[in-house]
Ligand SMILES: Nc1ncnc2c1ncn2[C@@H]1O[C@H](COP(=O)(O)OP(=O)(O)O)[C@@H](O)[C@H]1O
Ligand SMILES: CC(C)(COP(=O)(O)O)[C@@H](O)C(=O)NCCC(=O)O
C-alpha cells in the first residue's frame with residue numbers, strides 16, 4: 001500500500017492506494033499534517049511507502065517522524081520522470097506540475113496532452129505526442145482572484161464564490177462575480193481553443209479544487225478528474241521503482 005500526499009498552496013490532499021486502486025481520500029489543513037498522517041497510518045497499517053509532492057511551505061523534515069514506519073519519497077526535479085523536460089528552467093518547475101505531466105504521459109500514450117489544474121493557481125501543462133514537456137501557463141485561481149481584488153483595492157469587498165447573473169454585472173457584487181467567474185471560464189476556454197488550433201489528437205485533463213465547478217461551465221466539453229494529481233503521484237512512484 002502507498003500513501004500519496006499532495007501539499008498544495010491551499011490544502012493538503014492525500015490518498016491510500018493498493019496497486020492502482022484508491023482505497024480512501026483525505027483533505028486537510030497544513031497545521032493538521034502530522035496528526036492526520038498518524039491517523040491514516042493507524043487505519044492503513046500495511047502502507048509501505050509515503051510519496052509526497054509539495055509546492056507548499058512544507059519540506060521533507062515534516063515527514064521524517066514517519067521514517068521508522070515506512071519509506072519516505074519526497075519527490076524533486078531530480079527524480080526520474082517519463083517525459084523529456086524542455087522547460088527552460090527545469091529546476092524551478094513546480095513538482096506538482098511535473099507529477100501531472102508524468103501522469104498524463106503514462107496514462108495517455110502517444111498523443112498530445114494538456115493538463116489544467118484549477119487550484120490556488122491555474123496551471124496549464126502540455127506534453128506533446130513525442131513525450132516532450134513544453135511548459136504551459138500559470139495564472140491566479142478562482143479563490144485567489146476574489147482575494148486579490150479585495151486585498152489590492154480600497155473599495156472592493158471580499159466575496160464568496162457565486163454564479164454571476166449575467167456577463168454584464170449591474171452592481172459591485174455582480175461585477176466582481178462576473179469578472180472573477182466569467183473571466184476564469186473565458187480564460188480556460190480561450191487557452192483550450194488556442195491549443196486546439198495548433199494541435200490535433202490531444203486530450204485535456206481537468207483537475208484541482210475548482211475542476212468540478214468548471215467542467216459544468218466550460219464551452220469545451222471536458223471531463224474533470226479531481227483525483228488526477230494523487231493518481232499521477234502513485235503512477236510516478238511506480239515508474240520510479242520500475243526505472244531506478
Ligand atoms: N473546502 C475548500 N477549501 C478551500 N478551497 C476550496 C474548497 N473547496 C473548493 N475549493 C476551491 O479550490 C481551490 C483550491 O484548490 P486546491 O486544489 O485545493 O488547491 P491547492 O492544490 O493549490 O492547495 C480554490 O480556488 C477554491 O475555490
Ligand atoms: C504554480 C504553482 C504555484 C501552483 O501551485 P498550486 O496552485 O498547485 O498550489 C506551483 O506549481 C509552483 O510553485 N510552481 C513553480 C513555478 C513553475 O512551475 O514554473
Ligand SMILES: [K+]
Pocket residue numbers: 117118119120121122123208
Ligand atoms: K494548480
